[in-house]
Amino acid sequence: MGRNPGRTRTTRWGDTGRVITGAGQQQSVVRPLAPPLAAADLGRVRGAVAAALTGFLEEQRTTLAGMDPVLEPVVDEVCALADGGKRLRPAFAYWGWRGVTEDVSGPGEDDAAVLRAVAALEFVHASALVHDDVMDGALTRRGRPATHVGFAVRHGDGGLSGDGGTFGVGAAILVGDLALVWSDELLRRSGISAAALARARSVWDTMRTEVTAGQYLDLLRAAGGLPGAQGALTVARYKSAGYTVQRPLQLGAAIAGAGPRAADVYTAIGLPLGEAFQLRDDVLGVFGDPSVTGKSADDDLREGKQTLLIALAEEEADEQGRQLLRTCLGNPDCGTEQLDALRRLIEDTGARARVEERIAERTATARTAIADAPIAVEAGAALDALAVAATSRTA
Structure with a gap:
């Protein structure tokens, strides 16, 4: 063979x-x-990205908990997905910006605001991971249950009615959608100029x-x-x-x-x-x-x-x-x-x-x-x- x-x-x-x-x-x-x-100053980039994501997600936690406390697990899941990772996409975006700033006339963008803007890429990535795991039927992601698996377990632990697997898939699709929505919001609120x-x-x-x-x-x-x-x-x-x-x-x-x-x-x-x-x-x-x-x-x-x-x-x-x-x-x-x-x-x-x-x-x-x-x-x-x-x- x-x-x-x-x-x-x-x-x-x-x-x-x-x-x-x-x-x-x-x-x-x-x-x-x-x-x-x-040379990529990756520690500083990662730290700034993590801080931007953490601050943004805490605001979203307050918003969703104000709607109903049962929504907090949704924020928890996005937090888990956004935690860690290699942060390569924000790093490439940041250095893409740094690479051409000298060639552009006029006032430049604030470094901290650019780092917040490129942090939004992590939410796009989180969205893609969740949806990909649903389509592939994956069981794990980054050493923990995939989102649809985790919500299926939550369905069973909560004694909810209906099929747990279907609930898990539906919840994961919505978590991925929410991460994509939040990517837009974080980019818009990053502080870069209009x-x-x-x-x-x-x-x-x-x-x-x-x-x-x-x-x-x-x-x-x-x-x-x-x-x-x-x-x-x-x-x-x-x-x-x-x-x-x-x-x-x-x-x-x-x-x-x-x-x-x-x-x-x-x-x-x-x-x-x-x-x-x-x-x-x-x-x-x-x-x-x-x-x-x-x-x-x-x-x-x-x-x-x-x-x-x-x-x-x-x-x-x-x-x-x-x-x-x-x-x-x-x-x-x-x-x-x-x-x-x-x-x-x-x-x-x-x-x-x-x-x-x-x-x-x-x-x-x-x-x-x-x-x-x-x-x-x-x-x-x-x-x-x-x-x-x-x-x-x-x-």
Whole structure:
């Protein structure tokens, strides 16, 4: 069970790039060591984002508790979702802003207000996570029950009538919707100027449209649409890559008042880096350490996530391997031995190695774009450090 013999070729995935496959043909791109992560001032950015979220959510707690105390668990859930995390999206947006401020005439935005504005990205992310977990039937998120699971338990503990699972799903959808509503409110109330807010809205609206459309593309692919490696990359582009790096960078540029050239520069950085980020996420979803990632390494396989790993494994597997994929992928009843066999298939077909090659190539492309970008030196160093951290992470 494993790789079909005699398959050495160049595979082109639409306009997303080229990967060389086959023995003796692997290519790698070597980039200089990145600056230390301290260059991104991540501790200060994370602290400011956490403070903005905490203050905002405490206001919302007062508002919802005033409506009825039974609404407090809803705020608790959003708080839990917004707590921790890597804060990469706000960091990219902040340094996207810092990168072009020197090139813009007129009064600049207040640093603290910009940090509050980019903190709103965490609510967009929380919304996407909750809805994604509902669609995938995920059980855990960041080491705790997924939102729909937690509310199903709450239904049972409260002795409520009706089906607990249905209640949990409904509550999770509303929690995700509320997080998206609050992302708008936090951005609007951040303290950036009216002109900056108006400029930011265009990028903000595009980003939220893309991530929602990307969720549908993911749903469609799971049902057999958008087949093959190109389909997997299309989903990754719109579901995650854009709103993880490209749009946050452009959001920062829009807040600063930079023009179309900055948007193009940040696209050249953000699209390859966002794809590499998502592919790293896919690898960790199958091969990551649960004590570090906060979720079981079996979940993605049991949920049947149609990632690039799976598309490439299916492409290269023999008939026995394809039968294993048909039988076990997406089957919640598969045991540990079958799931381990799936992992071996992904390894033996070379799918994991090819995805790792693509992560390295896309990261190198982004780092070259960062090095060539006409942005402030300190912003270039910060973005380079973030690029390496985002694509070599273990969680």
